Amino acid sequence: MQKIDGPRRIVRLTGFGVLAGSLILGFGAVASNAEDVPTAAATPEPTSTTTQPPVTDKTPAPAASTTPKASVRAAATAPFGPSYPVTLETNFSRPYKAISKSSNSDFSLLNDLERLIRGSYKDPRTGKTRPASVRRANTVFMSISRMENSHRVGRELIRAAKAGVKVRVIHGKASQSKESRALQRALKKSSLRDSNFKICRKGKSLACLSGLNGAIMHSKILLVSNTFTRDNKPAKGAIWSGSANLGGPSGERTYNNGLTVYNDKKLWVQTRRMWDDMYAERNVKNDYLGYIKKHRSRYGISETERKKFGYTRANAVSGMFYSNLANVTIYATPIRATPTNGKDPVLNLLNRVVPDDQCRIRLQENRFKYRRIAVAQKLVQLADEGCKVSGVFFEDDLKVNRIAHCQMHIRVCRPILDVFKTSSRRIEAAWAKPHDKTIMVEARLRKNPLNPEEVAIDGTSPSRWPSSGIRTKLVQAGSAALTGSNLVVSDEITTETTDPAVYEDYLQHWKAILKSKEIHNYPY
16 A cells, blocks of 8 residues: 655745646536446456556555645735745545555545644644634635545544634535535534535535536535645645545545645635635636736736736636746646637647657546546647657446446447557556546646746746747546546536656656556456
């Protein structure tokens, strides 16, 4: 079992790194059923005996003691003061053997979420409860898709509420469970100072933002206004987003990832406004990007603060949330996207790639459905032009789930695989138990048309970005699978970053899954 609780090395960076706009995007109009992972079943072996080259990486997988690093971004003036540098942390769950038994659970990622919540009411340096004035001024806001068989996180939300912290939880209506109902009852007790558990209701929509028929709330977000980093440093405005639900089959027994941003005021204000929109069930139809652009003055900081702290822009001019200090973009859906209108962040990313013999693209995905066939076609084009493309996808054990997911053991629809077959350079495929929604790219990237703010990792401004591209390592991750519905119709969130330390952490996560119990190369 891969763990992340141990000593970590701090990587200090200077200058402005950057990142591009991004939430993995679909383009269908029909929402999928509430996601995620089946409860349990034995793992079948592949039925075909056809062989193919294995999915491999030259660098060996990390030892079990490998831990993520924190990346500290230097700025002329830290937005929350010199004691609060902008910092990024990754977290992962990596069970060696997934799904089949609860004893195989890896609580690393969920324990980290508990730590963030615990910091709202308890000082980890002393083990003592924080002053009442701090607790009462603190906020913990969370959105989750599901939490059946959950053994973590909910208990810390209750403890924070009992300690006087303002606690808010949004849960998906489509996937309630006895555990979610128990948390709802606990947070709605009249004895608590200020807590609530909300299920969005918008007619036939099961989402908070989207009002379209069949949409679901699928965002996984945790916002804590005052907490601590993993190194027990005081932190303001902690923003976590990732792929993990709180339930055992997802958050504990499959591969998952998350990214936490601390002390970035602009990103905090923007994400809090998004949370407010979700909680208020804003009527954005299926164009949240347009809604943000129309009300962009709400999503940012003052011009005076922008100049003081060195941000590129004060608010969300393009509709996405971006910080050149954190080197992170947050992209929220639903938005109107098609394969050709330029709004799909996945296609946007792949269209930026300048292929050569050093280009490398890795996908670690829970689902890849036929409505995203344009993504498959672009991957084939890049492979034909020199990029090495590999994917690890989810192996479905239960027949009931296979009916909902392409009628196949692997959650990649047959039309996607048929497109892969047309490549002159084989696109490697394997299956295991990833609940991740991640794409890693090492390539020369052109200027980002979706994010005119994006500064290159070497500090190059958008106006000076060369047409030949800049060599970049980029991670795109979050809650949205490669389906048509998850981002066009439903509420989702995805992050994108070009921070080198974050990329290295995700690369180690990729290599670890290649050593997991269930990994098989998939013949197609």
